[in-house]
Amino acid sequence: MEGLKKPQSFKIRKFCKDNIGLVFILPWIIGFLVFKLYPFASSLYYSFTDYNLFKGMKEYTLQNYIDVFTIRAEKKALIVTFKYAFMTVPLKLVVALFIAYILNFKIKGVNLFRTAYYIPSILGGSVAISILWKALFKDGGLIQNAFAIFGLSAPNFLSDPNWALFIICLLRVWQFGSAMIIFLAALKGVPEELYEAAAIDGAGKWKQFFCVTVPIITPVIFYNLITQLVAAFQEFNGPYIITAGGPRSATTLMSLLIYNNAFKTYEMGKASAQAWVLFIILLIFTIIAFKSQKHWVYYSDEDGR
Amino acid sequence: MFNIISNIKEENIMKKILGAVLATTIVASTVLSGCSAATKTEGENSTQQAEEKAVTESAQVSEGGYEECTIRFDWWGGDSRHEATQKAVEAFMAKYPGITVDVNFGSWKDWESARALEYQSGTGSDLTQINYSWITDYNVDGKTFADLKQFSDIIDFSQYDENELAICEDVNGALAGVPIALTGRIFYWNKTTFDKAGIDTPKSLADLKAAGKVFAEKLGEDYYPLAVGEYDRAILMSFYLQAKYGKAVIDEELNFNYTEEELKDGLDFINSLEEEHVIPSIKTIDGDGAASFDVNQKFLDGKYAGILEWDSAAKKFITALGDAGELVVGEEFTDMGESTGVSTKVSMLYAITNTSEYKREAAMLLNFLINEPEGIELIGTQRGIPQSKIAYETLEKANAIDPVIAEAHTKVMDAAEFFFSPKFDDASLKGDGGAYKDVFGGISYGEYTTDEGAKILFDAYTNATK
Numbered sequence: 188m189e190g191l192k193k194p195q196s197f198k199i200r201k202f203c204k205d206n207i208g209l210v211f212i213l214p215w216i217i218g219f220l221v222f223k224l225y226p227f228a229s230s231l232y233y234s235f236t237d238y239n240l241f242k243g244m245k246e247y248t249l250q251n252y253i254d255v256f257t258i259r260a261e262k263k264a265l266i267v268t269f270k271y272a273f274m275t276v277p278l279k280l281v282v283a284l285f286i287a288y289i290l291n292f293k294i295k296g297v298n299l300f301r302t303a304y305y306i307p308s309i310l311g312g313s314v315a316i317s318i319l320w321k322a323l324f325k326d327g328g329l330i331q332n333a334f335a336i337f338g339l340s341a342p343n344f345l346s347d348p349n350w351a352l353f354i355i356c357l358l359r360v361w362q363f364g365s366a367m368i369i370f371l372a373a374l375k376g377v378p379e380e381l382y383e384a385a386a387i388d389g390a391g392k393w394k395q396f397f398c399v400t401v402p403i404i405t406p407v408i409f410y411n412l413i414t415q416l417v418a419a420f421q422e423f424n425g426p427y428i429i430t431a432g433g434p435r436s437a438t439t440l441m442s443l444l445i446y447n448n449a450f451k452t453y454e455m456g457k458a459s460a461q462a463w464v465l466f467i468i469l470l471i472f473t474i475i476a477f478k479s480q481k482h483w484v485y486y487s488d489e490d491g492r
Numbered sequence: 493m494f495n496i497i498s499n500i501k502e503e504n505i506m507k508k509i510l511g512a513v514l515a516t517t518i519v520a521s522t523v524l525s526g527c528s529a530a531t532k533t534e535g536e537n538s539t540q541q542a543e544e545k546a547v548t549e550s551a552q553v554s555e556g557g558y559e560e561c562t563i564r565f566d567w568w569g570g571d572s573r574h575e576a577t578q579k580a581v582e583a584f585m586a587k588y589p590g591i592t593v594d595v596n597f598g599s600w601k602d603w604e605s606a607r608a609l610e611y612q613s614g615t616g617s618d619l620t621q622i623n624y625s626w627i628t629d630y631n632v633d634g635k636t637f638a639d640l641k642q643f644s645d646i647i648d649f650s651q652y653d654e655n656e657l658a659i660c661e662d663v664n665g666a667l668a669g670v671p672i673a674l675t676g677r678i679f680y681w682n683k684t685t686f687d688k689a690g691i692d693t694p695k696s697l698a699d700l701k702a703a704g705k706v707f708a709e710k711l712g713e714d715y716y717p718l719a720v721g722e723y724d725r726a727i728l729m730s731f732y733l734q735a736k737y738g739k740a741v742i743d744e745e746l747n748f749n750y751t752e753e754e755l756k757d758g759l760d761f762i763n764s765l766e767e768e769h770v771i772p773s774i775k776t777i778d779g780d781g782a783a784s785f786d787v788n789q790k791f792l793d794g795k796y797a798g799i800l801e802w803d804s805a806a807k808k809f810i811t812a813l814g815d816a817g818e819l820v821v822g823e824e825f826t827d828m829g830e831s832t833g834v835s836t837k838v839s840m841l842y843a844i845t846n847t848s849e850y851k852r853e854a855a856m857l858l859n860f861l862i863n864e865p866e867g868i869e870l871i872g873t874q875r876g877i878p879q880s881k882i883a884y885e886t887l888e889k890a891n892a893i894d895p896v897i898a899e900a901h902t903k904v905m906d907a908a909e910f911f912f913s914p915k916f917d918d919a920s921l922k923g924d925g926g927a928y929k930d931v932f933g934g935i936s937y938g939e940y941t942t943d944e945g946a947k948i949l950f951d952a953y954t955n956a957t958k
Contacts, residue, residue: 240612241632260925325781327789346779348937432924434778435937444925450605452919452926 234460240453251460261461263436264444267352268465271440272419275356280411283363287370288396301371308364317428320358321345324429345430348437355425355438366411373407374400405484413476420469441465560590561850565857567595567621568603570786570808573874577861580870584860591853601783611636611845618848619857624838625914627660627668637843639666643855648863651880660841669841670862673876675802676836676904676912677727679822680809685715685797693820694798696827704770707797716772718765719785719796722932723922728800729758731825734910735833741953742913748957756946763935763942772796774936786812798822803900804839804876810896821900824907836904837912839876877901918956927952 209216234251238244255261290301310316323329324344334341344350377400385395401408423442426432432439432447439447441461449458567577574597581593596617604623610616611630622637631637640647647670649657662668681693686703689710694700694717703717720728730741736757739749765771782788786809790796794817799809810819824832842861844854860867868883873894878884887893921927931949934940940948 241608241630260930321781326776326779328781343775343779345781346775346777430778433933434775435933435939439925447923447925450609451923453608 230459230462233456234463236456238456240455251457255461255464260436264439264441267439268420268441271352271356271422272416275359275419276415279360279363279366279415282360283366284370287367287374290371291374304367305364308362312424314428317424321429324354346434348435351430351434351437355429358425369407369411373404377403402485406486409480409484413473416472417469558853558856559850561853562592562594563850563854564594564617565619566617567597568600572807572811576871576874580861580867583866583870584857588856593857614847616845616847618844618850618854620843620845622669622841622843625917627662628914631662631668634662634664634666635846637668638846638851640670641667646852646855647859651863651882656879669843670858671838671841671879673804673839673879674836675804675839675876676834676908677800678803678824678900678904680799680801680806680819681822682794682797682817683820684817685794693822695823697825698827700770701768704768708769715795718771718798720771720800721777722929724800725762725932726928729762731833732761732828733758735829735831738830740910742915742957744911746915746957748953752946752950755949756942759935759942759945766936774933792816803897803904806896806900807894821896824903831909832907834904834907835910835912836908873897915957920956921952
């Protein structure tokens with residue numbers, strides 16, 4: 188009898204032993220199911236309805252998804268989001284890499300400069316900085332007065348649709364500190380011998396930068412590109428506080444449009460559909476970036492490279 | 493030997509499993525209890541729980557026959573209203589010891605969306621100041637706000653006319669809120685700036701149009717007799733249309749009464765004010781970077797010499813302007829058509845949320861603010877001239893009716909002929925992505941012609957009143 192029981196209890200013991208890790212990660216699983224998967228699934232469901240928070244749901248519909256690409260305001264938000272992302276990300280990466288390259292030199296007070304350049308990225312996301320930015324660039328603000336001192340006529344930064352988006356971009360580019368620190372760490376990892384070899388071959392500083400430094404740090408460039416792209420598509424604070432999406436929706440990014448639809452007009456179905464479209468777009472860009480990396484990202488531990 | 497080793501291994505595995513389960517339980521219960529304390533999922537369940545709690549819990553009852561409790565009260569407004577209301581709340585707490593009132597107040601910006609979500613999630617304050625349109629917007633099924641008729645032993649409804657209360661009922665005939673005051677829009681002029689320009693404050697539309705040219709010539713291009721944002725323009729246009737065509741934009745039966753051509757006429761009127769330098773463009777106002785005119789530097793400097801505001805809002809602008817200018821009440825224009833075209837509405841109401849666990853105590857606070865002398869005198873005219881008869885008499889006796897607000901209110905009420913429908917403030921019209929901002933801003937920025945704007949506005953009004 189005991190010999191018959193042992194295999195069953197042995198199976199149970201083996202199962203528990205093999206899967207004990209699952210028990211330890213159970214809090215994460217519960218959190219994921221409750222705070223990630225359930226909201227994901229709910230928003231996907233509501234995106235196919237006309238659900239209004241106060242008026243309820245009347246029908247299932249694909250109209251929300253069609254509207255994202257046909258309704259003027261929603262199309263515009265999509266275009267503005269793309270403009271913002273493709274303006275901010277390259278600018279931020281270029282500035283961050285340039286400053287990191289300079290701060291990689293052994294110059295007096297370099298630590299002070301590194302700290303000074305890093306501070307905006309700590310402060311930048313705050314409401315206070317957005318309000319300060321608004322005060323700087325509004326009509327009659329500090330920047331316009333500075334232009335006037337030199338006898339120049341400054342544009343209406345916040346009320347001109349052509350300038351307003353650039354001002355929001357500028358706020359995000361100003362916070363290049365975190366990307367700069369990552370680039371700095373990568374630059375320090377470039378072997379000195381490569382620079383010596385390049386110098387012996389007659390390469391100047393610019394050649395060394397583009398032919399030695401940049402290829403070596405492409406993994407870090409790739410990392411920063413992905414993280415900054417994701418952050419840019421999700422930008423909210425600047426447009427919300429500085430321009431409230433104006434003037435004339437010139438700074439209404441998709442995230443702000445989703446917020447307005449969800450919490451101002453309570454069109455939850457519409458907002459859910461817009462959020463899913465944004466998610467899919469971001470997913471596509473991320474997949475493209477990952478697929479393309481084999482063509483331009485150099486990993487020193489890869490065979491034959 | 494192998495059995496012993498096997499048993500030891502088995503024990504170790506069981507200990508690990510037990511340890512893991514205990515750790516998981518502790519962490520999960522900490523996380524989930526923190527979450528569940530912060531949110532209520534269904535308003536209805538909360539209402540039921542509140543009722544059950546009231547019945548089953550043995551609460552401490554004071555000598556005055558009310559429960560000792562803490563209630564929450566929220567309102568929006570300017571600094572002067574906050575100060576006055578807080579003093580009134582302190583007086584209430586002194587009069588009714590045992591009831592603690594936690595207050596929440598702020599400016600109008602983003603106030604509505606924050607409160608709406610609270611009502612939906614069942615976490616709204618016990619006593620809440622609401623807009624007239626919130627009865628239809630956030631109380632669609634009549635479940636958000638309690639029926640105040642059940643507190644007729646606490647709230648003295650005899651101070652109101654029946655029809656004043658009737659318009660505050662919800663779809664189920666329940667009294668969703670008590671009207672605090674009636675209000676309408678009227679012009680306010682910075683007399684100091686008009687004196688600088690050497691002209692009187694406008695008494696008619698003709699005067700206003702003439703003032704535009706004078707301001708540009710004598711004071712400069714950045715001086716304007718009047719400043720109106722998108723929503724203000726919608727109201728000014730409604731006055732013009734109602735005066736000219738003699739029918740409400742949206743009437744009591746929620747019918748939208750205008751054609752595209754008539755709307756175009758109204759938009760042309762607003763456009764003409766911009767062209768004649770009477771009002772600044774929306775682009776100019778956007779560039780000021782101010783959330784409202786009382787914090788707009790150009791208004792404070794006297795460059796915007798007029799506003800079109802609610803009669804109850806006078807104090808906020810007078811306080812903001814300070815000694816920099818003298819703000820005087822204007823006239824409702826009679827030369828826009830057969831009448832003034834002015835419409836009035838219930839300015840704001842006090843309501844009690846259905847999820848309140850202490851509705852009777854909230855009703856006591858409500859009655860204190862609108863019907864009891866101590867509350868009335870402290871609140872004063874911070875929410876306009878009170879509609880409650882005893883409130884008006886109390887303030888009149890104490891000479892506490894602010895003369896500026898009284899003047900504005902009298903002029904508005906004397907000129908009022910039309911009903912200001914709550915649908916006029918529907919989120920699809922008035923909200924940040926709404927039709928008013930789109931159309932009036934679009935025309936001002938030159939993105940739309942008035943024909944195109946009229947079509948968009950017509951569709952928006954039609955959808956809002958469907």
